[in-house]
Structures are given as C-alpha cells and as structure tokens.
Amino acid sequence: MIKTPEQYVESLRDGRIVYQDGELIKDIPTRYEASVNRAAGEFWLAHQPDTKKLFAMEEDGEEIAFSFKIPETGEDIQRRREITQTLNHWNLGGARLTGIDSLNGVAHACTVLDKAMGTNYSENMKKYRAWCKKNDPGICAAVSDPKGNRKLHAEDPKQAHKDFYVRLKEKTKDGIIITGCKLHISDAILSNELIVLPSRNHNEGGKEYAVACAVSCGTPGVKFLATTGSRNGGHPMIIFDDVFVPWERVFMAGEWQFSRLFATSFARYHRLTASTYKAIQLQGVAGLARLMAEMNGLTHATRIQDHLAWLAMYADVTDALAKAAALSPVYDQGTGFAIPNPVYTNAAKYWFASQWHEAMKYLQDITGGIAATMPSMKDWENPETKGYIEKYLRGASEYSTEDRMKAIAQVINLGSCAQGVLSIHAEGSLSTQRMVIYQMADWDRLKARAKRTLGMPVDHPAFKDLPTEPPWAMPASMLKK
Amino acid sequence: MIKTPEQYVESLRDGRIVYQDGELIKDIPTRYEASVNRAAGEFWLAHQPDTKKLFAMEEDGEEIAFSFKIPETGEDIQRRREITQTLNHWNLGGARLTGIDSLNGVAHACTVLDKAMGTNYSENMKKYRAWCKKNDPGICAAVSDPKGNRKLHAEDPKQAHKDFYVRLKEKTKDGIIITGCKLHISDAILSNELIVLPSRNHNEGGKEYAVACAVSCGTPGVKFLATTGSRNGGHPMIIFDDVFVPWERVFMAGEWQFSRLFATSFARYHRLTASTYKAIQLQGVAGLARLMAEMNGLTHATRIQDHLAWLAMYADVTDALAKAAALSPVYDQGTGFAIPNPVYTNAAKYWFASQWHEAMKYLQDITGGIAATMPSMKDWENPETKGYIEKYLRGASEYSTEDRMKAIAQVINLGSCAQGVLSIHAEGSLSTQRMVIYQMADWDRLKARAKRTLGMPVDHPAFKDLPTEPPWAMPASMLKK
Amino acid sequence: MIKTPEQYVESLRDGRIVYQDGELIKDIPTRYEASVNRAAGEFWLAHQPDTKKLFAMEEDGEEIAFSFKIPETGEDIQRRREITQTLNHWNLGGARLTGIDSLNGVAHACTVLDKAMGTNYSENMKKYRAWCKKNDPGICAAVSDPKGNRKLHAEDPKQAHKDFYVRLKEKTKDGIIITGCKLHISDAILSNELIVLPSRNHNEGGKEYAVACAVSCGTPGVKFLATTGSRNGGHPMIIFDDVFVPWERVFMAGEWQFSRLFATSFARYHRLTASTYKAIQLQGVAGLARLMAEMNGLTHATRIQDHLAWLAMYADVTDALAKAAALSPVYDQGTGFAIPNPVYTNAAKYWFASQWHEAMKYLQDITGGIAATMPSMKDWENPETKGYIEKYLRGASEYSTEDRMKAIAQVINLGSCAQGVLSIHAEGSLSTQRMVIYQMADWDRLKARAKRTLGMPVDHPAFKDLPTEPPWAMPASMLKK
C-alpha cells in the first residue's frame, strides 16, 4: 500500500512528544505545516501517473513504495538516487531520507550476524520490511550517540554517566528496554519510525550498547528536542527514557562484535544518499555564485571565472562520483544485497565535505562585504529607508535590488556554521571517510600495479598472465648493429 | 586633551540619524549601551596611571591621545598595535579602529598630491589633525562604495544611476556638497568623525568621484542604516544625502589621478591594524578549539592534534608577520611618514583571510554535529527538558555542560557567514592583497638572486660587488692530480 | 589491414632524420630497440585471438584497427579507453596515443569548417582516414608551438621572428609548404604520421598560421630533436624546414576563424586519453606508496594511512571521472561524432594535474630522506660497500633491500621535474581546463537551480513545469489551530 498524503499527515498524530524552543508542541502537522506538506509530497508523487513509475512498484499484486525494495543491482541503487533527485527537484521530501539507508544497512548487518552467531534477527527484519511495505511509514535512522568523553569507552567509569550511548537496559520475555539519547536525527519529527542502531564499535565490556531495533515515534518514553529555530524540527535530540521494544522489532541485542558492522553497513548506503542530495545543493551553489557574479558585474574577471569553474566542477564531480558508486556496486555474497561502491561513495562524500568551506569562501568572495553587513528586511519595509536600500544595493541593471537581496540572503544562509557542520559531520566525519577508503581500497591490485613497474613478481589476477617484457621483440636479424 | 568617558558618551548625542531593524534610534548611548561602554573604555584607560603611558603622550605641554601622532618610526607603528592589543585584552574598543588608519593614509596621500599638483590640502589635514588632538574624537574611515555593476566605471551611463560611488556634487565658496553612500563602515555609530575617501581609482571622466573629506556624524544629510541584529550598529550603510563639507575639511576634490593613492595609502595602515586584532581573535580560536577538544575527549587523537597545531600556528604566524610589518616599515621620503612594510602587511592579511574558512572547518570538525543541531537556550531553561540536556550534552567530566554549551555557541558564532565575509572582505578582498604583493615585492632583488644562480650578470646593489666564483681557490700546487 | 609487428618496425626506416644528445641517429629500430618493441606490441596484440576482439574490427570485409573508427557512441569512446588501458597493463604502446585524438579532432573541426566556408577539407580527411585504415600507421598529434613571447600574436613584429608558430609559407598547385617547429611531440619517433594542427586561435593578420595537415615522418625537411636522455625519443622538437604537403593531406589552409576549433576539438578527445592512462599511473603511485609504507614499517600511523587513503582516492576519482566522461558524451549534430563530456573530461584532467605535486609530497613524505641521498648502484655493485648498503638500507624484514632500493628509485623517477611538468602541461595547462569548464558548464541549468531556491521565475526545461510550492497541501480542515 502507498499512503495518501492525508494518511501520512494523520499518521504524525501518534501522541509523540516534541519540544522546541522551550515549548511542548501541541500538534505536529499544525506546528510544522509547511514541512509536513513537503514531506507529504512524496506520497502525492507516488500516486501521480508521471512519477508513479519511479516511486512505486508492484509486488505480489500490491502497489508498494519502491524505496522498501531490497537493492539487488546497481540499477536499484541508481533508482533510489533518482527518487531523491526528483524529490529535490520538486523541493519536497523529509519522510525517509535516512531511514531507507538504515533499513538496508541493518538488514545486511543482521544477516551477517545471524550467519556467524546462529541468531535469527533477519527474520525479524524480513517481517519488519514486509510491515513497512504494507504500512508505508515515514522512517529515519537514529544513529549518532552523544558520546560524552570520546576518548573513553561507553562503559568506562570515568564517563560522567553510563548513558552516553543508547543501551539495552533490560531484557524481558516480550522485548527489551532501552535508554539513552540519539543526536542530530534528521527529519525525525516527520517520520513514523526510528531505526535505532549503534554509532560505533563496542567491546565485550560494553555489550549492552550493541543494540539495534525499530521504535515508533509515539512510543512511551520517546521525547524529541527539536533544533532551535528550525521549521521542520531540524535534527532533534531524541531521548529514550526506558523505552520498551518488542522482540520482533529487535535486530541486535548484545552481540557487541557486530556493533561496528551495523554502523558501517548503514553508512555505506547513507553516504551515497548524501552525495546525491548534496550534488544538487552544490549545483545550486554554483548557480548562485554565477548569478551573484552577474549581479555584481564580475563575470569578466579571470579570478571570478576561476572560482565559478571550480564551483561547477565541485558540483559535477560530486554527482559523477555518486553515479559511479551506484553503478559499480559490490555484491554481498551471502545476502544478495547490492551495496554502493565503497571507494567511490566515500570519495564523493569526502570530496564534497572537505571542500565545502572552500566553496563558501569563493561564494563569499564573489558576493562581497554586503553578506556581512546587510540592513534588515524591516529597513527594506520602512518607507524612510527603503528608497536608499533600493538605490544603493542595486547591482547590474539586469537584476532588481530585491532579487539581489534574496541572493545575498541565500549566501548568508549557506555560509552559516550549521551548513558547514552538516557538510562535514552528517554521514560521519572527514576522518571516517579517509579511514574507510584506507580500509576498502583495493590495495592488492594497486600494489600489484606498482610491483609490475618495479619488476617485482606479481600474482594478482589482474596481472598474473601478463609478461614483464614485451610479448614480441625484434629478432636480431632485424637490428642493424 | 583626552576626553573623559562621560564626555565621549555625551558627544554621541549630536543629532545623528540612525536606523536599525526598521526603527529610528532615539538615543545612541541608551540603545547601544553596552557597546558605548566598551568604546568609552578607551578614554578611561587613557586616564589610568598604568595604561596612560601607552595611550597618552604629551605634546606642546598638553596631554593628547598617542593615536593622533604621525607615525614616524616602526616603534610608533608598533605602539599603535599595542594600543589595539590592549583594548582587545580588556574587551574594549570601537571608537577609532579604522579612523586613525584613514587619518594617516589621507595625510600621506594629500601630501603627495599637493607636491604634484601645487594644491594645499595637507594644510587642511594638519589643522584637522590639530583639531583631533584637541578634541579627541571617535573617528572612523568611510571607504567602501556600493559600486553597482563593478565592471563599469562609476560614471558609465549603463550604471543604474551615477551615485554608486560618493561624489562631489557641487563646489561652493564655502565648501563642497557630496552625495552617495558608503558601505560596511565598522564602528561608525560609535564615532564622532567620518573620514570619507575613495575606494578605488577613477578616470578623468569620473573626477567627481575623487573626493576625500572629514564629516561629523551629526551633519545634516548623513544617515546611518545599521546592520541587522547588531549590538553596536555593526557595519552600517551611511547615506550622504547632499551633505555640505566646509573647505577646511576637504582633502581632495577632483584630482582623479590620486584617487587610487588615497585608497591604497589607507589600506597599508589598515591591513596592519586588521592583522593585529585578527591575530588576537585567532588566538581565541586556537584556544577554543583546544578547549572543545578537551571537552570532547579528543586531545589524544593525531588528527585533532594536527588541527590544533595548525590553529596555533595560524594565530602566531599572523602575529609574527604583523609585528615584522610594524618593525620593518618603509619611510616616505617626502613626508617622513613611516608606513607598515607592504609585503609583510599584505602577507599577514592574505594569510589570515585566505585560511579563515579552513580554520572554521577544523574547529567544526573538532566540535561535532552538535554545532548544527543544538537545542535552544529556552529548552535549557524549561525544567521538563533541562535535565536531559544537562545529562546528554555533557562532555568530559572536567567541564560542566553549561560551559560546553557556551563553547559550542561560540563555535556557531565564529562559523557564521558574517565572520567569513569580514575575514575576506574587510580591508580589501583576497585578490587585492595578491595584487599589492605583486606590485610591491622587491622583484629587482629577487631576480638578482635568481640571476646570480644562473650566472647572468647582476647589477643589483645587494649583489653587485660579490664575485661569481669563490673568492679563494686552491692553487694548482695544492691539488693532487 | 592491420600491420604485423615486423611491418611496423620496417615502416620506421623511412629516412627520417632524428638527433639525440648531439648525435644523428643511424637506425631508429636499433637505437630505440626496447621502445620500438613496446610500440610493436600494439600490432602484435591486434593479431592475438584474445585481444583482437578489442583492438580490431571488420569493415567492408577487411580487418582494420578499431582505433581508426569514427567514435559515434559513448561505447566507442569507452572502447578506445580500454585499448589504452590494455596497452598499459601490458606495458606496451607508443604508436598512437595522441594521434587518434588528433585524427578525430581534426575530422570534426574540418567538417564544421567546410559547412561554414563551403570548403571541402573533410573529403581529404575521409580519404586520409580510409588510407589509415588500409595502411595502419603509427600516428601522432603535432600541436604545441614554441610561441616565443606569449603575450604577442604570432605575426607581431616584436616577436624575434615569425616562425614561432608553424605557418603556411606558400601555396602551390600541388600542395602547401609549411615551416616552423612543433614542441613536446610525444611518441613522434615511434610514429609514421604527424597530424599537424594549430595550438591556439589566430586572427586574420595571422591567417598563415591557420594550417592543419598530415605529414609523414620521413618527408624531406622534417627533423626530430629528441629529448635528452630519453629511451624512446621522448617528446621531441620537430623542425619543419620548408616541408611540402600535397593538397589531399591538407585539412585547413588559412581559415583563421577555425584555428581555435582545431585546437579545442583535439583537446576534448585527448584530455580523456590522458585521464585514462594517468589513472593507471596513479594506481601505480598509490600502490607504490603503500609498498613503501610497508617497507618502512609505517602502515600503523594515522597520518600515513591518511596519505594512502588520499592517494587511492586520487587514482580512483580520476578513473571514475574519465569513465563518466566517456559514457556521457555530447553528440555533434552535424557530424555524428561522439565527443567526451567536456566538463567531466576537463574535471578529470584538472583533478589529476592540479594534485600531482601534492601526491608526490605524500609519496616522498612516506619514503623518507633516502630518496634524496641514496648511494649509487655502483656502490651497490662494489663489494667493499655493498654489504653496508644491504645492511643499512633494509627496511621491514618482509622485503629485501634490493626491492626497497628499486622502489626508492621509482619514487625518485616519479618525483622528477619532467613528471610534474608533463602532468600539468601535457594536454594544456591548468588554466586551460578551468577556462574550458567555465565555458562549457551548463550555467543555464545551474542558475535555474539557484533561481528556484530564491523564488525567482525559472524557464529552464529541467524545472519549468515544477511548482514552487508543494503540489499538495493540507486543507485548513486538517489543521488544529
């Protein structure tokens, strides 16, 4: 089944507890009306003839959201990218940007876990996925923990308390009780389901932190502290205050050896999603920079052209790498899952994240000091001052002062700390990507390539039948010595 | 005379017209109380026994602010730096950060202009400086013009109008009438005097834009549009709506050939001032990063240590270059002015401005996602949520949650677009510094150095008496061949 | 027909005049034996069952080299990449790395020229291509001119002489006479044919420089000055000393308006070829760095892992971008030519070229000082010193000293100025790629993306039917206000 927008809106009225800026939110759809409409758009598109063929698929005679399908090929992954791109083009979305990635990441991880430990979590996951197909929930990943003192393990007594990572507090006959907090949970307010999973590895001493499960947003004990000033709840802190989760929604419960796998398996999918929507944002950044350069009369200047070329390249390289990651996946033998190419995916994420601040520098360089000193929109509305602003903040005649002010406002918005931090930290810090690339690069092939040049013996399959010397050489009779 | 703080406060009640966020400000000291107190601190310090010897000097039997002295040596320049540093250490200032630089820059430029054109502007300047010594005004530079379409000259008919650069609209027997607007005029609200000067060169066709003069803040026709949200008026737009300036306060009136000189002469002083206060800000950035790393338990990590080392270096290199610029000045032959070393000054400014965004990337990398997603201070005050925040946003046990939240708030503040834009654009864009360094580097000496290595003839004084071959060589008898 | 290796070797004995290191080369195959064998390998592979299907194709019942086929699809372009990759894997090649790109570039350009000017050069090109298919020559592009004073046009009388760019000196009934010099002509010694084309635009005053043609290497007046120390002739200067070219081998003769098109049309193909072989070299660099890190016992260090991750990413990103460029070509309407995607191609080239020196810094950082101070191989062979070297230059026990020394020697070789210069300048300088990206980026689409965010009207096809507001919104009845 695919929800109607109306059904989606109603589904957010599940008794969830949300605080923002000191106030308890009474009704989610009312308080976050504009954002809820944008999120509802995903369900609306899935019902329209033109976009249905992208968003929906038939399975066992029923129409379901394509997003819930297990990705089995590069094309499946690429289709998820197209869903993300389409939502972005329509300025829609919010119901499940991270959630699908956590669904797939956890599904893959618990299959591996089951195989190693003889457990049966993947059955839970299969049923949960079937439930999702049937109920079409908004869904999001709840991964980052507050961490406290990062140097210390979660269970270290030197931590101020033991709840810096979500933990399994108690097992009962019917389920588990978890406590703790997850941070920066994008789109959580607009979701129905939270997929809770560990943010890092844990040792045996910290096995209570090795917990993965699905929690509905309205579950007693769940509390959302939305980001200050945000119009959609932002990336809230979520408190889990002794929350009960029935066994059929548990995907790991103490198997600490697999804690890291859950985190990385999610991240592999999610870094691609991020590279997908970020590429679109970066296209907007490049376009905005060009607009600003035109408004300021700067397109003739070599240095500005260099900035613009770099920004266009910045956007397009991100997109090309993301597409390459989708279309050159790795296949997990045991599960049949297609997983985005890890080197390309992490390279895409690292590329956009490590260069964001440089991009903002260029954008601000083109915009000029006015991005720091613009008078208020209230001065714009004040008839005593509007005329001065209109006159003096005009740029090139082809553009109105108002459009220039909107563009400057967007430069200011993009240049905020929040945007910088999200570029770096959403989907894992810069060092994580370097670490993953270090771990996942095909060093055997790369070393074989080098050894071949050095004349060292090479047994890598890609090179092993190749001769060191040219396969054909002039016979002595052809030489004139 | 050196003003008392009380006198300074009263001096701001001169009838000036200031708008902020849509409202006409009724009383400057009341509206901007905290900032006015900080600015008044400069006058207070000049009267205290300990700091008087730095801030004040005696001249002709009268006590005056040292800042108004013509800089004649590197030590004079360095003492201005120490005044700036002292104000920063006390968290004070605002009355004359840019103004002294414009006073000195204009003084130097109009001396050169007089010599070339037979005019007499430097007499005006001498009298004006004497007036300053006597009246001890807050003073600021009004330099940046809105520019409109930057590709076009000010007078180009394709500009939307002809007032994108402040211009001399009319000369009368008693003075001149100027019209136009200056942008981003730091500390203008806290000053008494505006030193208006051109922001760039103008051609003969644009000679009406070649105008420099001193304008009191309360002069009829002057209107300030303060920066939105600022607590001190920020960097307001200043409107000059047919403002009359008497001849004795005019320092250039149409001599277009010298337009650029006024701009660059100011900039040489001001980039050093900027490097001085920025070095202090950067020390705070390095210290904040270290604090944040301790709060997050990250000081053991190699990558974090590398970030921290870089940030400490970033701050200290800026300071070392600024000090070198002060202590290796160039001396203007005609005027006796000492001017900060142009290569070191521009290198200091370029270094801090070009790396600011990188520094913020490191700071944000250390801080973590919380700098994008922190709940509101109102949630902190709400008893239903405070406990959760206190518990989960705690870092290492040595620091309280509250201190960590303050530190995060400061990371957010530093990471704003405004801070980035000010780093780049205050005191001229990055390309300006490269251009100046290209123009001012001692290429003859550098080329001579290279030519000497190549064995090409060198006539540069630094090398000309040096032999190409070693001055002493073993005689054949010492060789064993 | 596809040549046998024997035929290829004999074809180099065409009377060509080659100087290297002060000496006139007597017999090309004998002097450059090893390199000729490597080049001959391309012909040998084209006859082997396994590789024939890649290198060869049938056309009109005859077997021809696939390389001479007009690229009509992304797959055609990708197949040329695979040919280049295969040759690299076998350590072979040299007969036609640049030549095919010039053939296709010139073919495309003279079609455009004919259409605009009513000339008939593309007939010449068709016949020439047919001749190539039949005779299977080694072929290379002769593009770069010496340029003299780059600030001046070729014909400027302030140039030291008028031959800094190859020029058409005379037209006769049977053909043209050209004079001048081409520089850095990779693999020229191993080719049979030189495709001469302009390196830049020329004005009407310089129309004699607008000349493109095919010249056999043995043509009277052609002289090669090979690169010092090279084993394959390197990238020789080629002198054209009044060389006669028959009309049927002329592709432009004075149509100055198209001079730039010939240069850029070649470059579009060639930058992709370069990105293809460079990606392979970079894989070798990454692998060598890893080997070196293992030999030195450094793989545990965070900073070294970061270097290695970066190097792996450097290589793989180059490859991903090159592949994307091949598979997302643009199609020339008039001619049916598929041309590599210009933004991806230039981004790939810019990426690898702009980062080469950084890569070498990392490689040298890992290797250590020994890459500057290694004793000679002669000391290694000297029994009095070999033992010391063997003992002290040993690294980790898993590798022999000899292998470590070979690896260090390769680090030294890669770190040479020549490698740096080739990375930057082969296929056009860094600024050229930025310029091309600035010119070819799809600014309309990028600006539309930005305008949509700003709420400005958008008429770009990609966005024009999309609503600004969400297509579905809660009716008032669903709100609880």
Added chain:
Amino acid sequence: MIKTPEQYVESLRDGRIVYQDGELIKDIPTRYEASVNRAAGEFWLAHQPDTKKLFAMEEDGEEIAFSFKIPETGEDIQRRREITQTLNHWNLGGARLTGIDSLNGVAHACTVLDKAMGTNYSENMKKYRAWCKKNDPGICAAVSDPKGNRKLHAEDPKQAHKDFYVRLKEKTKDGIIITGCKLHISDAILSNELIVLPSRNHNEGGKEYAVACAVSCGTPGVKFLATTGSRNGGHPMIIFDDVFVPWERVFMAGEWQFSRLFATSFARYHRLTASTYKAIQLQGVAGLARLMAEMNGLTHATRIQDHLAWLAMYADVTDALAKAAALSPVYDQGTGFAIPNPVYTNAAKYWFASQWHEAMKYLQDITGGIAATMPSMKDWENPETKGYIEKYLRGASEYSTEDRMKAIAQVINLGSCAQGVLSIHAEGSLSTQRMVIYQMADWDRLKARAKRTLGMPVDHPAFKDLPTEPPWAMPASMLKK
C-alpha cells in the same frame, strides 16, 4: 684561532675513507675541488676586513670564529643567521651548516642531563667547545639513523638486525666503541668533526642507543658513502664500524631518558638555520619565476601575477618567521642558552616545507612543457641542430635563448625529487613540526583567551587582573530610558 683557507684544505687530508659511485676517493680536495673552495671561503671571509667583524670575535685575547660562541641572546642567534645569509650571498659554505646547531643542541641537552643524573658530560662539552675555538674545525651533525622497520623499537628482535640505530657497543676504560650508520649527513665530506647524537627517543631496553659523542672524520672505522652524482659528496651515509671514541668526547652514554632531548634540542637550533638558508633559496625561486614569466611574455596574465605574488610571499614569510624566531628566543633557565622561539621556528620550517611542492607547481606552470622536453646541451653544441634550438627556444626578445635555457635548466634542477625530499625531510618530517608546535604552543594563554570570551574564569597571568565587564559604565543618570 681562525684557520686559513689553506689550513682548512689540508685538514681534509686526514685519511678519511670516502666512496662515491663505486669508487674509493683518493684525495678529497682534488676530487671535490670546487666544493672545497666554496667551503674554504668561510675561512677566507673570516680574515677579510669587511666580513671579519661578522664572522670573528675576540675571546680571551684570541680571535675565534663567532659560530663557536654559546648563543646567549636573540642577537647572538640573529648573528648566526647573518653568517649563514652572508655565506649564501657569496655562494659559499659547507664547513659547518649543521654542526654548530648540534654543538649547541648537545651542549644544552647534556647540561640538563647532568643536572638530573649527576653526570659530568657538560664538562666534556666545555672542553670540546674550547678545543673547537682553538682549532676551528669544519663540523657537522650526524643524526638520522636508517631505522629499518620504523614501527619497531631499535632493539626489537623483529628488526632485521640491531644496528639500525647507532649504538654504544662497548665501554672501555678509555672510551666507548660505537657501531651503526648515520644517513643523509649533509656536508659531512667537507667537515672535520661529526657530532653524533640520537635521532629519537629510546626506552630503557634500548639504552645502548642513547649515545652522543664527537668523532673526527678520519677516525678508523668511519666510512663515507657519498650521494650518487653529487659534486660535494652530497648527504652521505656514514658507516661507524666499531669506532672508538675517547671519554672526553662522549656527551651521553646510555642515559636513555634523555635521548629525545638530544634530538629535539638540536632540532630547535637547526630548523632555524634551515629556515634561514631556505628563505634565500625561495627568494631565488620567486626571482626565477619572475624571470621565466618575463622570458615567456606572461607577466600581464592575472593568473601568473597571482602565482608570482604567492611565490614572493612564500619567500618573505619564511624570512619574517625565521627572524621573529631569532629575536623572540626562549631562555633556558639552567644554562643561559638562548634557544630560537619554538613555535615560530617550527612554523617557518613547516610553512616552507609543506608548500615547496606547490611552489614547484607554480614555477613549472609558468615555465611550460619545455622543462620536460628540452633537448640536450649536446644538441646545442652540435652545429647541425644549434641553429634550430637557438631560433625556436627563444622567448621574449629581451633575453637570449641561452639565458632562457639556463633558466629552464634551473627549473628542472629545482623540480627534482631530491629538492622536494630535502625540503620535507631535512630537519625532520612535516609531522614532526606539527607535533612540536602542538607540544610547544602556549595553550594556557590561548585557552585563557578563549575562556575570557566565553565568560569562564581565567587565572592566566596575561588576563587575570582584567575585568570581564568594561571597567567604566554609564551611570543610570546618563541613560534616557
């Protein structure tokens, strides 16, 4: 006493054993004549009236080389810089670039060691210094060890052997016997004395590696393996094959706790020396780039001007930081030694080393492809080809082809791997400087600066008496509320 050049030359004939490129050198002054003349120049200058006052000083009625004076003030350090600069300007030097730094570093370290352990090494050092003043030897530091597998300690049995670090093999009544090898020992062939000291810390298990001493170059068992192709012996490997060192020349013998101190104490002095001579080299690089730009007719191009500005800044910033390091030294309490400011010194070294490859990229970008493809000087001498080269490799008319070729040759030389590696690794790798800056930065002051901004209590002396609030505030009576 100060040696005459003749005495210096003769002093190199001490029976030392030197191998280069497979051959045993018969006579040092004859084989390395030109370099020996350059080194002898230092002694010659010390006797000339003009330069004597810099190079020489009187002590106890005797004239001695200033270099042997203990540095007690910033001015002393700066004077050593001037000696280095003067030698560079004359193209002289080689007798003691690193040696003085090791003398001072070891002197400081063994004073600290004595104080802690009750030993008496500093007496040895005092006598040794007195001997130096009297005998005026060439002197160099022998620090870097081959290291083998860097991950393992020197004494780890997994190392291929135990001699990867110089070690104290035996103590006898009269002295010690050392064995091992030191690498990359600049100017060793031109010295008389080697100051041997550890390159890193060692644990108690490796106390035999904690050894520092002075060894004359002709001592039995010492063997030099000079760098291949070098004209002055380069940076040879030095073998210590059971070398006997009398006790009076021993400065540490097993006190492993101080091993690191010897290394860092040397490095603090030596990084400043390096920054001093490197600044001069970088001035040559900037000048060469400018020359090359003029020769190629490129000085009008914005991008080239930006490169040039950057290169000038690169050189001058290095110099300014080095000067700041000299003039803001730290003073060792116990010993009275002045030591270059560690943050400025390491920042100078890090700055020049981390940017060298970028500088070469710019230089090569300006030079063009010819730096990879230049024909041989033999082609230049061959009358059949010289004319072509002279004609076509000419640049702008103001310069001869020959000068342009010399300049290109210098670009090639600077761009070599050896130059890159020396920039990075001489005086410690890049990560070492970051580490030292991390360790030596004045974090207490930096954190205090940040805390003050955050309103946290500050007890640092620089801030502790400063009020948080402005010291003066308007009384309520002055407000208009």
